[in-house]
Amino acid sequence: MVELLDDVGAFMPGDRFAHSPLGSGRLSGLTFAVKDLFDVAGAITTYGNPDWARTHPPASATAPVVLGLLQAGASLAGKTKTVELAYGLTGENVWYGTPVNAAAPDRFPGGSSCGSAAAVAGHLVDFALGSDTGGSVRIPASYCGLFGIRPTAGAISLAGACPLAPSLDTPGWFTRSASLLAGVGEVLLPANRQGADGPLLRVEEAWVNAQPGVAEALRPALEKLEQLRGRAIGVRLVPEGLDTLFQHFRMVQAEEAWAALGAWVEATGPRFGPGVAERFAAAKATSPADAAPGRAFRRLLQARIRPLLSGGAVLIYPTSPCPAPLLTATLAEQDAVRQRTMGVTAIAGFCGLPEVTLPVGTVNGAPVGLSLVAGQGQDRALLALACDAAAVLGLPV
């Protein structure tokens, strides 16, 4: 069924991943897709790489997060393409094909949860599960004009999901409406709805870091949200510079990625597509000592930012500083965008904070998102804010 409709190349081929609901509830009647790094019992999880697929048996159990969605009444339409081992932000997959960004077909869909984003943007499913380590839900959501969330670190189980950098990995999901973004959260998130009722904090570095056209496209939304929530407080959270933050994040991610996946890489000698190969080579060269300054910086940043948000304040900034790169972009151009982007995504990533991106604007026809970031554990309150914000901004509620 799905294969017939999949004109954006979002899904892994085959219907062996489809699954009927296991109950009824908040998600009854809805369809969803799952990034092919979450296990579905009986099927091989490919992790976006043929050598991974070849060297792993079929999953013996379905990931609890997927089970939760099935039990809430949703139907699983299939598994979606991922960047190989989730280690990339453009969404390219040379083995299974790069999904089409329905919102900007001449541009990358963003990744690593590229197929999940493409499936929702292409109206193939109502929502889709992805995962986010350095931006892999937030960035494709921004690129494809979708709502997306990276929840508080540790709030939702990653059992049955392939690891990339365990201290940074989270699940996440995409929708076309704010209410469904919140609805999936009602199923998956702990019950607390406290927080996110404080002032908006406009993170100046991230606004300055954004391309002028991106900042311009998002500023009217910021101003409307200020009418809803009061004037934003301007903050400078990273005086060391976003590039410094990126470098620290990159090292921590690389060290963890090699610790999680290096043994398999060494034993298997897999073929990797462009970019991914270079990142694993760099990860192999990253020792724990190399990553120590990054881990220290992470603690410092947490100590600096988390207390600011515990009273309900909400950070606001462009999700990605640029729209999706054109499909014709060189690897060097893609890398420049990746670096500039991850200095921003690392804020919530390093601090374990929940981040929602709203599909607020376009630049030359390509979507760009506006992010709201709340204190740890304030995910449900943040999703409620996203619904209020969508109403104010004229987005699909």
Next chain:
Amino acid sequence: MVELLDDVGAFMPGDRFAHSPLGSGRLSGLTFAVKDLFDVAGAITTYGNPDWARTHPPASATAPVVLGLLQAGASLAGKTKTVELAYGLTGENVWYGTPVNAAAPDRFPGGSSCGSAAAVAGHLVDFALGSDTGGSVRIPASYCGLFGIRPTAGAISLAGACPLAPSLDTPGWFTRSASLLAGVGEVLLPANRQGADGPLLRVEEAWVNAQPGVAEALRPALEKLEQLRGRAIGVRLVPEGLDTLFQHFRMVQAEEAWAALGAWVEATGPRFGPGVAERFAAAKATSPADAAPGRAFRRLLQARIRPLLSGGAVLIYPTSPCPAPLLTATLAEQDAVRQRTMGVTAIAGFCGLPEVTLPVGTVNGAPVGLSLVAGQGQDRALLALACDAAAVLGLPV
């Protein structure tokens, strides 16, 4: 006894205000003075104005805050001069004489708690009690090179103290050392020591508003405190502008001052010194409707700032944008300084936040203070931070 030593003109004449300790404890062996707007049983509280003194009977009871200090072992040396009805910031009193600023004798001591500041700066007592509505402890502390605190609104009883603007009035105190500033707090403040362990927030408007020489004199201290507490986060809390904040504060203060004191002014027709007369005339002309936008702005500012500090973050900025005005300054020059100053002091004032000022620098030989502002009720933690900061900055601990 006191009169013999009072070469800075800090005290109200007469020894009828002196009082032996009523117990022993944290403050045993120490002497203190009290601004002459707090009642001491048996003596007339002058409130800095001869007509007030003439129309009020001797106090029937001693203010609880004064009793608390006596019970903790301190000796009351006497009452100190105040600006008339506490309505002024320079510290001038044409009826009883303006106290001398021992740290800068050619300049005003600051007020309205001018005598209390002068008594401590002149080494006449170990500490002194004042009160603060729009800066009346913080500003003279900054001008005289002292430690000073304005506690959380409502944390310490103002029973037996003359009102100026009840929703803004707080007691406060001056010392020459950080540990005694904290020691008095141990006697007077509620027990909670939570908070103030979060990041420093550098309030950009207040740094920009300061004279360049003042910002320059304080910046090295900021940098040393960053070594202690981590890099400061730059924040812009008042995008409407500090002048707008001043105007709102002024209206709220004026309306409350007339509500509290107007009946007496109308009935008595008191003589007032320069500046004070004009301020009461303006207060009389301020209706509740005139102050409504100010009260609304106050709620907005509270909603904006309080949540930021609930997690332990601490604001940091110059206490006063200028050193004390020269004694030769014109009324217009004094008013310009007052306006520029109260746009800053109104931050903690409007939000009911505890603020400590540290005697950190000098400009042309005149002292200027650096302020730390914590969340509501975090007074003791703020005082502990002030002690740590004093140690790092080489100030008297």
